Each structure stands twice: as structure tokens, then as C-alpha cells.
Amino acid sequence: MTYNTFLNLFKQFMLLFTIIIVSVSCDRSTEKKPFSGDITILPSPKEISETSSQVFLLAQSEMYSSNADVKPLLEIFQEEIHDLTGVNLEISEEKNKNTDVLFEIDTKLAKEEYHVNIHKIIEITGGSYQALAMARTTLLQLATTQDGLLGFPMLTIKDYPDASYRGLMIDLARGWHPMASIKKFIKMASFYKSNYVHLHFTDYQSYTLPSYKYSKLSTPERSYSFEELEELEAYSQARGVTIIPEIDIPGHSSPLVEKYPEIFAIKDVKENPWIINMGNEETYEAIEVLISELMTVFKASPYFHIGGDEAIFYKVTDDPTVKAYMKKHQLGDDVHELYRHFIVRLNEIVKKHDKQMCVWEGFRREGNIEIPKDIIVFEFETNRYLPNHLVEDGYTVVNTSWKPLYVVNQKKWEPKTIYNWNMWRWENWFAKAPSIVPIQLKETPLVIGAQMCSWEQQDKLEIPSLRKRLPALNERIWNTTKKVSYDAFMKYLKVTDKQLSVLINDSRQDSLLLGYNFKKEKN
Structure with missing residues (x-):
């Protein structure tokens, strides 16, 4: 081989080598670095395999999903990553060499199961849109920055909840809450992987819902429009949270009685203006209309809550219409049988709209009319139907x-x-409640989850009082067997709570928190 031939071959080799190096470097849009920080995810994931490295996305990194329905989540x-880190992570219309964050639905996984694989790139798979929404909050909690770059610890996660129902209830009827605040509650619920936000829309103080047919029901300056509710439904669904609407009947119903007495009032309305007339056919027709109107908005919810608690039955059976109705339906003269009949009829109305009916604990165990087992009972004070008896009798x-x-x-803890x-544990602070001595059940699939309930609070109190209590609940129902110690949980919460402050633009805290446990009311 001559020298010139060798030189030409060498030049060709170097050119090829340069092309390969440039090509490889152009494909590389992530960078690996050492990692020695803490992993702070709440609720704690079921399975996690950590490394001592982290991966940083470079300026050209993009995210992508092959499923167009996932784009709203991207x-x-x-937006959330930018709020937390200041980094702009672009969305790609197609998968390419810069696609470093992938969100994909894998129907082989359970509906609420998700997997996170962070190595050279970040791959997120979930059994549904909702699962991906929960995986995204895990990524938010993992996110770090260094020199203006967005980083994540290299790890693998397989995660899913133990409880299928993880709820937060907000009382919108007693204290006015603007729509902007409700969106904050949904953001917080999503961040800590609550899957339901139950909105208590009606009570003695106000009727916050709209109605086309019964427009007088809406309390002036304290009600929402159909357009606002439709926007809220879309907002919550995009974040993997389902809204459960509640119209509280037959008790807690004075706005209905006041605005449409010809339909809802009993004869002695001045002595009992708090209950609707369960013996008037027009009452059932009106309720079906109200439920139908709401179902055009809250389409995603599998549930509709009718309240059903704390009904005041005084003078109900003195009403001539009620007497005739009870005779026609062979209910005898016990108002509690009329109440049980009412629950059965409402269940049929709700089922006509392909929803499952929810009720607060309110009906008794004893009674001739059988309450159907396809309802869900939200058991709270244990005064009427003990939780162990509900489970023994086959209720969810x-x-x-x-x-x-x-x-x-x-009143909080x-x-x-x-x-x-x-x-599977019920307690009460009230001395006369059966659960003043805690009622502990054995584990049973009939208890499908739990819900934190915020009642009677002004809007300004909600975020401070809930932001460090809701995560404690969700940790205990996501993992019904404790995954981490309380001290470790609080250490993680300190980190995630700072992130929440940024995401909801609200850092207010509760002055009655650590060490505060309500005992009893002062005389």
C-alpha cells in the first residue's frame, strides 16, 4: 500500500468517524449525572427501584403521546413543569430523535395502575388517562433543576392504589366558594391522587345549582351557571379527577320548599320548612328533572349523591297528600317507611341515568321496605346504621x-x-355516638375507600386546613398497609407542600395543625 493510498483511506475513515460522532451527538438530547438526593413521592409508590444517577433533559427535548386523547394532559x-421549574418542555406532534418524555396508555395494565421508567429517556405508561394523570403528579414530585436543565432521578416505579375510592368533599352550600377556589381544590386533589371530588351543592343556606325548569331555586349571588359547571367538569376530567354532584334531599331542603312550595312543601310548612314532600308525585317528577339537568353536565361521574341524612320528619305524616300516598303504596303509618320508600324511588331515578346512587348514613337497619344493596353508603357518625352492620348486610x-x-x-384533627x-375504623368525638368507642372492622372489599369532608367552612379556610390533612388520608388509603413511618411521611410532605404552593399559587397554612386534635365542644 502506498503512502497516498493509506492517507486517503485514513481521511475517509476519519470522515466516517466524524459523521458517526456527530450523528450520535445529534441524537443525544439527555444527559446523565450522579444523584444523591431523596425521593419524595406522596402517596408512596408500591414498588420503586432507585439508582445513584439522574437524567437531565436538554433544550431540544420534547414529549409525545401516540394517543391524541392524552394531549390535554401533556x-x-x-404548564405545571414550567410553574415548578421555569423550564419549557415542548410537545412534539410526532415521535422523533428528541422525544425524551413518552406518555402512553397500556390497556393491559389495571385502570389505575401506572409505570414510570426513567433511564436515558422517561417512559410513562398507565392503564387509562386517569392513571397517566396520577403518573404525571409523581413526575412533578420527582422534578429537579440544575443549571437551567430539567432533571429526574433514574428509577423504575410500578404503582397503583389499594382503595378504589379516594375522595374530598367540599361544602359549597353553607359558604360561598368562587370557581377559582374550586379549581384549586381539584388541583390539590389531583396532586395527591384523589380520584373523586364530591361537591355538596345544596343545603339549608343556599341552592348553588342552576336549573332550566326551576330557575327560582338558584340562590342569587351564590350559585353557578351551567357554563361554569361544564367548564369545571372539563377542568377536573383533564386532571384525572371526577366530580360527584350532590343535591341533598329529602332533608336539608328548605330552598326547594321556599321557592316552590306548591311542589315541595308539606301542609305544616311553617313548623317544618326543612323537608320536601315525599308523598307528592310532583316532587318526584321535579327531582327527576333536576337530576337530568345535572347529568348533562357531570357526564363522567359514575355516581350521583342524594344526601339523604338528618331528615326532620316532624308533621310529615299529618299532610293529607302524604297520608293518601302512604295508603296507596301500603306504607302503613310509620314515616320511616315513607323515607325508605323515597330512597328506593330515587335509586330508580338515578339508575335511569346510568349512575349509581350514593347516600349519607341516614336510614336505619330496621324497616319493612328493603333498601337496595346497589347504593353506596357514606358512613359518618354511626348513629343510625353501624358500619359493621352495613357490611354484614352487604352494603358498599x-x-x-x-x-x-x-x-x-x-373540629378537626x-x-x-x-x-x-x-x-376500616370509625370514631366520633360526640359522647353519645356509638363510635365514641372506636369501631374497628376486619378488612373487607365492601369498604371501597374513604373521603375527607370539609363542612361549613369559609372559602379562605379550605386550602390551609386541607393541604396537610388530605395527603395523610390519601397515604393511608393508597397504601392500606403503611409503607413509611409518620416521621418519613411528614418529611416528604414538607417537600411536596412547597410544590403545591407553587402549583396553586397559595402558601397559606393552618395555625391549628400539629398537636391539634378537637376533643369536645365547650358548654
Whole structure:
């Protein structure tokens, strides 16, 4: 081989080598670095395999999903990552060499199961849109920045909840809450992987819902329009949260009685203006209209809540219409049989709209008319039907134990008390309640989850009082067997709470938190 031939071959080799190097470097849009920080994810994931490295996305990195339905979630994640880190992560219309974050639905996974694989790139798979929405909050909690670059620890996660129902209830009827605040509650619920936000729309104080046919029901300056509710439904669904609407009947119903007495009032309305007339056919027709109107908005919810608690039956059976109705339906003269009949009829109305009916604990175990087992009972004070009896009798139950899951101004409990509770336990602070001595059930699939309930609070109190209590509940129902110690949980919460402050633009805290546990009312 001559020298010139060798030189030409060498030049060709170097050119090829340069092309390969440039090509490889152009495909590389992530960078690996050492990692020695803490992993702070709430609720704690079921399975996690960590490494001592982290991956950083470079300026050209993009995210992508082959499923067009996932695009709204990518846009939300893009906005949230920017809020948290200041980094702009672009969305790609097609998969390419810069696609470093992938969100994909894998129907082989369970509906609420998701997997996170972070190595050279970030791959997120979930059994549904909702699962991907929960995976995104895990990514938000993992996100770091260094020199203006967005980074994530290299790890693998397989995660899913133990409880299928993880709820937050907000009382919108007693204290006015603007739509902007409700969106904050949904953001917070989504961030900590609650899948339901239950909105208590009606009570004695106001009727906050719109109606086309019964427009007088809407309380002036304290009600929402159909357009606002439709926007809220879309907002919550995009974040993997389902809204459960509630119209509280037959009790807690004075706005209905006041505005349409010809339909809803009993004869002695001045002595009992709080209950609707369960013996008037027009009452059932009107309720069906109200439910139908709402179902055009809250299409995603599998549930509709009718309240059903604390009905005041005084003078009900003195009404001539009620007497005739009870005679026609062979209900005898016990008002509780009329009430049970009412629940059965409402269940049929709700089922006509392909929803499952939910009720607060309100009906008794004893009674001639059988309450159907296809309803869900939200058991809270244990005064009428004990939770162990509900389970023995085959009812599906959501645990809404007064203690420690209620947040009612100063009636609330610290995160440690909530963390030491479990999904099959009911307690109460009221001395005459059966659960003043805690009622502990054995584990049963009939208890499908739990819900934190905020009652009677002004809007300004909601975020401070819920932001460190809701995560404690969700940790204990996502993982019904404790995954981490309380001290570790609080360490993680300190980190995630700072992130929440940024995401909802609200850093207000509760002055009654650590060490505060309500005991009893002062005389």
C-alpha cells in the first residue's frame, strides 16, 4: 500500500468517524449525572427501584403521546413543569430523535395502575388517562433543576392504589366558594391522587345549582351557571379527577320548599320548612328533572349523591297528600317507611341515568321496605346504621368517619391522628355516638375507600386546613398497609407542600395543625 493510498483511506475513515460522532451527538438530547438526593413521592409508590444517577433533559427535548386523547394532559404537565421549574418542555406532534418524555396508555395494565421508567429517556405508561394523570403528579414530585436543565432521578416505579375510592368533599352550600377556589381544590386533589371530588351543592343556606325548569331555586349571588359547571367538569376530567354532584334531599331542603312550595312543601310548612314532600308525585317528577339537568353536565361521574341524612320528619305524616300516598303504596303509618320508600324511588331515578346512587348514613337497619344493596353508603357518625352492620348486610361503604376525616372549622384533627387511622375504623368525638368507642372492622372489599369532608367552612379556610390533612388520608388509603413511618411521611410532605404552593399559587397554612386534635365542644 502506498503512502497516498493509506492517507486517503485514513481521511475517509476519519470522515466516517466524524459523521458517526456527530450523528450520535445529534441524537443525544439527555444527559446523565450522579444523584444523591431523596425521593419524595406522596402517596408512596408500591414498588420503586432507585439508582445513584439522574437524567437531565436538554433544550431540544420534547414529549409525545401516540394517543391524541392524552394531549390535554401533556399540555397540563407542560404548564405545571414550567410553574415548578421555569423550564419549557415542548410537545412534539410526532415521535422523533428528541422525544425524551413518552406518555402512553397500556390497556393491559389495571385502570389505575401506572409505570414510570426513567433511564436515558422517561417512559410513562398507565392503564387509562386517569392513571397517566396520577403518573404525571409523581413526575412533578420527582422534578429537579440544575443549571437551567430539567432533571429526574433514574428509577423504575410500578404503582397503583389499594382503595378504589379516594375522595374530598367540599361544602359549597353553607359558604360561598368562587370557581377559582374550586379549581384549586381539584388541583390539590389531583396532586395527591384523589380520584373523586364530591361537591355538596345544596343545603339549608343556599341552592348553588342552576336549573332550566326551576330557575327560582338558584340562590342569587351564590350559585353557578351551567357554563361554569361544564367548564369545571372539563377542568377536573383533564386532571384525572371526577366530580360527584350532590343535591341533598329529602332533608336539608328548605330552598326547594321556599321557592316552590306548591311542589315541595308539606301542609305544616311553617313548623317544618326543612323537608320536601315525599308523598307528592310532583316532587318526584321535579327531582327527576333536576337530576337530568345535572347529568348533562357531570357526564363522567359514575355516581350521583342524594344526601339523604338528618331528615326532620316532624308533621310529615299529618299532610293529607302524604297520608293518601302512604295508603296507596301500603306504607302503613310509620314515616320511616315513607323515607325508605323515597330512597328506593330515587335509586330508580338515578339508575335511569346510568349512575349509581350514593347516600349519607341516614336510614336505619330496621324497616319493612328493603333498601337496595346497589347504593353506596357514606358512613359518618354511626348513629343510625353501624358500619359493621352495613357490611354484614352487604352494603358498599365509603368511610367518612367524623373523627378524624371531618374538617369543620375548629373540629378537626392533626395529620398524625389521621395517619394512625385506617380505612376500616370509625370514631366520633360526640359522647353519645356509638363510635365514641372506636369501631374497628376486619378488612373487607365492601369498604371501597374513604373521603375527607370539609363542612361549613369559609372559602379562605379550605386550602390551609386541607393541604396537610388530605395527603395523610390519601397515604393511608393508597397504601392500606403503611409503607413509611409518620416521621418519613411528614418529611416528604414538607417537600411536596412547597410544590403545591407553587402549583396553586397559595402558601397559606393552618395555625391549628400539629398537636391539634378537637376533643369536645365547650358548654
